[in-house]
Each structure stands twice: as structure tokens, then as C-alpha cells.
Amino acid sequence: MNQQKVHPVDFADLLYKDEKLKQDFVNSYITEYVDSLDLDGLKKELKDFLYKEKLGEITTGNTDSIVEEAMYYTPELCEKYGLI
Numbered sequence: 001m002n003q004q005k006v007h008p009v010d011f012a013d014l015l016y017k018d019e020k021l022k023q024d025f026v027n028s029y030i031t032e033y034v035d036s037l038d039l040d041g042l043k044k045e046l047k048d049f050l051y052k053e054k055l056g057e058i059t060t061g062n063t064d065s066i067v068e069e070a071m072y073y074t075p076e077l078c079e080k081y082g083l084i
Contacts, residue, residue, distance in 0.1 A: 006014070015022045037045060054066050071078050
């Protein structure tokens with residue numbers, strides 16, 4: 001199969017406009033990226049992602065959800081911070 005070459009900027013525009021292409025590309029990208037990581041790399045990437053996500057939630061005022069999650073997943077940590 002001889003795929004036509006596309007400039008990265010043009011491809012980015014196509015991703016923005018074409019929902020199917022966007023879904024196919026993102027799915028393929030994530031699958032290949034994750035498959036290329038070893039377990040330590042995967043843990044680091046997940047930690048970095050969750051750190052940014054949770055800080056963002058707190059910044060936007062969604063503090064209740066992170067506290068509820070922490071109480072469910074890490075009760076020992078919550079005891080450390082005096083949560084009841």
C-alpha cells in the first residue's frame with residue numbers, strides 16, 4: 001500500500017476536521033505508545049498523567065471528588081492527613 005505523504009500541520013488540520021480519522025489515529029497512537037513502554041515506564045506515565053489531572057481538578061474547584069477517591073483507594077493516606 002503506497003500511502004500519500006502529508007505534512008504534519010496538514011495532518012493536524014485533518015484530525016481536527018475528521019472525527020473518524022481522529023478516533024482511529026488517537027486509538028492507534030495510544031496503543032502503540034503504551035505497548036512500547038515497560039512496566040516502570042507505564043507507571044511513570046500514569047503517575048504524571050494523574051498528577052496533572054488531579055491538580056487540575058483541585059484548581060477548578062472539584063476537590064470533593066479527589067478526596068472521595070482518596071478515601072476509597074488510599075484510606076491509609078487519608079488517616080495520615082487526619083480525614084475521618
